[in-house]
Amino acid sequence: MSGSKMIKNKIRTLIVDDSVTIRKVIRHLLESDPRFEVVGEAAQPSEALKEIRLRNIDLITMDLHLPQKTGAALIKEYMAIRPIPTVVISSLRPEESHLVLESLENGAVDYIQKPDQKTILANRVEILDRLFQAAQAKLVLNLKHSKQEALLSQSSNALLVIGASTGGTEAIKTLLTQLGTQIPPTLIVQHIPPFFSEAFAQRLNKLFPFEVKEAKNGDKVQENRVLIAPGGFQMRLVKKGSDFFVAIEDSPPVNRHKPSVDFLFDSVRREYTGPKVAVLLTGMGADGAEGMLKLRSVGTYTIAQDEQTSVVFGMPREAIKRNAAVKVCGLHEMGAAIQQGFVSLLSPKKGQAS
Template identity: 40%
Template sequence: MTRKITVLCVDDSALIRQVMAEIINSQPDLQVIGVAADPLVARDMIKALNPDVLTLDVEMPRMDGLEFLEKLMRLRPMPVVMVSSLTERGSEIAMRALELGAVDFVTKPRLGMRDGLLQYADEIGEKIRAAACARVRAVPPRGAALAPAVATAGIEPLRKPFLSTEKLIVIGASTGGTEAIREVLQPLPADSPAVLIAQHMPPGFTRSFAQRLDSLCRIQVKEAEHGERVLPGHAYIAPGGWHLALGRSGANYVAQLNQDEAVNRHRPSVDVLFDSVARNAGVNAVGVLLTGMGRDGAAGLARMRQAGAYTFAQDEASCIVFGMPREAIALGAVNEVRPLHEMAGAVLGHLSTFGERVSRV
């Protein structure tokens, strides 16, 4: 018999503890081995029960969830899925939790708590499974993740950056992707080619994500808006609940948003973005597939490569979850596999040599 993934649920609400336990125990491969009403009780239970995954509320008595998460990831790193309120403050807290090392988060509904959470049962199960196989690392020193963008050693600047403003960078990511995307975007120069990003994230959270990145990067980062022109020096993030695609208006690239059916169970879907780039940018695009559970983006990256784009995938050792890059590599969709810390330099290096090749034609 296959061993079940064990979970400890930490929440000050008895109702939430009960519903989370009901949801998790209903999954054949998951088991709640304990519940705790606050982090201090949880600390002792972690030592005694050694769970595979922790689900952690944010607002709790005696010690809030972020403070506990920071201590936990410094002293005993383990997979954590945060349980966050679907509010503006909740979205900011969720982003901070991901910085501190949480693998992912689920949202508490504002109304009808029990029924609302039950509707998320499959998603909660999927996130716990992803967390269980995640590579968890110790948290950096306090404040390090929020440092402003600085010059990065080994990053080669674009020598001929805009022989063509048609060049594009497109990025897809899921579990673990928020910090991976930050690490790719921070070294990019202010005159970087435009960047389009599909990160699996629910509605209400991508704005905080974009604002945080905008404060850390040289390029301008924002949520994409339907019909806006895609410009160099900018990164456009697919809003939660919307597909982002690349379109054309005359000679210009434009962002297109739609709420068509989910693809690979996701909206935004990486495949939707990559397919549109294959059609409308071809050889002018560079595709980057980062950490994530599942296979979204693998087929789209293959179609980008077939259309002449150059493609990268994050390597296994630096991924939180290697699922999406693994699928793309297996499909033959990837020109280069790179560790995360080399990705920005590799992308810029390819674009620089691309510019030189164009200038010789």
């Protein structure tokens, strides 16, 4: 392979951070991996916009604390004219979680806590893999979707469970928008750092007529309530008498994730015998694929997001490869697919797809 071809295939990266020290740390990290080429640096939004106009860029790493404007506002500005896969790399306090969520809403693919030398040594491979996957991400346009008048089915004992990772915060919001005003009990695992899950749930709770909250240990699983697993903990379903609750515990990571989709899905398979629909959305890796396969084996209606509308077609692809998905569909079709799943489970004349 020629040198020019090797350079052509590298991921051309722009580093945006107002700290010279951090720019050097990120540059050193990227240049240690032959997949990346740092083509520019910017300390201010105006410099970043100039680099974006002048250069062919495949990936941007973005700090959120910038002079002139926030990184979140800058992402929104250039995404409107030239969408480029972007990973937020920033140090934030819990009360600043909204900036990460705003960045993801504006088009960022992923968030990584700003690394120091110690963090890089311990997590170098994972950080580089996340940056590499982000560079391959599809920036999905908002598509029209059908909204269900009421997803709450004829049976009050139905359950909806959802797993997501990279690109999932916006995918979850889009999916919930399709569900109408009445929904079955819903449990969600989104790979998310500690502190951000509460802000994510609060942000969603303002948008919908049903309740959306970060799950607390012992929360009851009930109609018109969405429980989101807290970052840094595992969430599982437990049965007490005729009712169901969630247990939030400091168990080890599963598939390197905490919370883990497989951890939740496995508990649902063990504990819940009623009609249930499981959905696996965009995300890198394979978390949730095995759990979904096991859920399908006990009669669950399982749905995987398609490649076209996935930001990162990792977790859904692994589920499809394992034949774990009864149905594969686009994000904008999820509401109708979930409704179809509950109808098929509750109809005495229809069984689950084989």
